[in-house]
Amino acid sequence: DAKTTQPPSMDCAEGRAANLPCNHSTISGNEYVYWYRQIHSQGPQYIIHGLKNNETNEMASLIITEDRKSSTLILPHATLRDTAVYYCIVRVFSGNTPLVFGKGTRLSVIA
């Protein structure tokens, strides 16, 4: 079972920041938060991951609350090409655990 809860859908105006929430209240101390996205039924694409500190890369920023029970993926300037389903996944950062996907959030970026 997925260990995360995400809203099923969100809209965002083009050029604005898209803030995608994820609840993972049962996260363990050795589990990381990963974000992937899937554009129009293509294979999923890795975005970012983090443990407890905020992370930023060329695609997005990840903000994890201090108690680690929730996080927010931020796309700073959303474009139409960011329209996709975004998956928040918690996973142990060792061993043989595969990625387990939930239903994700369908983000629609509107012109």
Add this chain to the structure above:
Amino acid sequence: NAGVTQTPKFQVLKTGQSMTLQCAQDMNHEYMSWYRQDPGMGLRLIHYSVGAGITDQGEVPNGYNVSRSTTEDFPLRLLSAAPSQTSVYFCASSRPVGISTEAFFGQGTRLTVV
């Protein structure tokens, strides 16, 4: 760099037929896995492998077989296709967790069983 290659891209089967979905990666990744995605749903794990000769079951393994004789290839076999197996199938590969964080996915095989 080809990455993860899945063949075929589309397939129509009759109920009861068998077939093999092919997955190959050229990144020397130890981990490979198969997922299925039904319309409007997230990906569900079928089988995965942590290295040549080692496979394990995921959430929905029934009706599927896998083997991993080489690092590069991870074929998925449908033994006797059923309409419930109509889905999009994705193969993924990655380095072991703890070494690399990113999994790479193929473009999918769209399977219809009639």
